[in-house]
Amino acid sequence: MSVIDEIGRSKHVSLETYRRDGTGVSTPVWHVVDGNQLYVVSEAKAWKVKRVRNTGRAKVTVCDIRGRIKPGAATAEGPARLLDETETAAARTMLARKYVMSRAGNWFARLLRLKRPPLIGIAVTL
Structure with missing residues (x-):
């Protein structure tokens, strides 16, 4: 089994992003692999998003x-x-297919009309 297949089959990955000084910061996240791309969705103001930027x-x-x-x-x-917004929506759809809790959370948020913070997707080329 290849590394990409093994990562794709796992439930969680540690996403390590890097500060400007090169220090790595790891965060366990849900993910989905499509081809050689790994997708993660996070709040737009999260530190991991700033480090990727x-x-x-x-x-x-x-x-x-x-x-x-x-x-x-x-x-x-x-x-x-x-x-971008279109790619983030596609990544959210793929994540919802893989994780039941993601679907449940999205459903409850819509049902209760909860205001959610803006989300953004991250793609890592493997």
């Missing part, structure tokens, strides 16, 4: 829900970019 690179590693990485876990590194 500044450095344009990221590293992903298979992890558990708490971000713990097992020795020998699949890892890939590549350029990262922020998505």
Whole structure:
């Protein structure tokens, strides 16, 4: 099994983005892989979005829900970019297909007419 397949089959990945000084900051996230692209959706004001905007690179590693990485876990590194509104909507749709809780959260937010912060997608080329 290739690294991309292993990352795609996992439930969570640790998305490591980099500060301007090169220090990495990891965050466990939901993800979906389409071809050689890994997609993540986050709040537009999140620090990981600002770090991607500044450095344009990221590293992903298979992890558990708490971000713990097992020795020998699949890892890939590549350029990262922020998505426009259309691409972000497509990424949200793909994530909703993979994660039931995402669908449930989106449904409840619409039902209760909750005001949600703006979202933006991140694509990492693996």
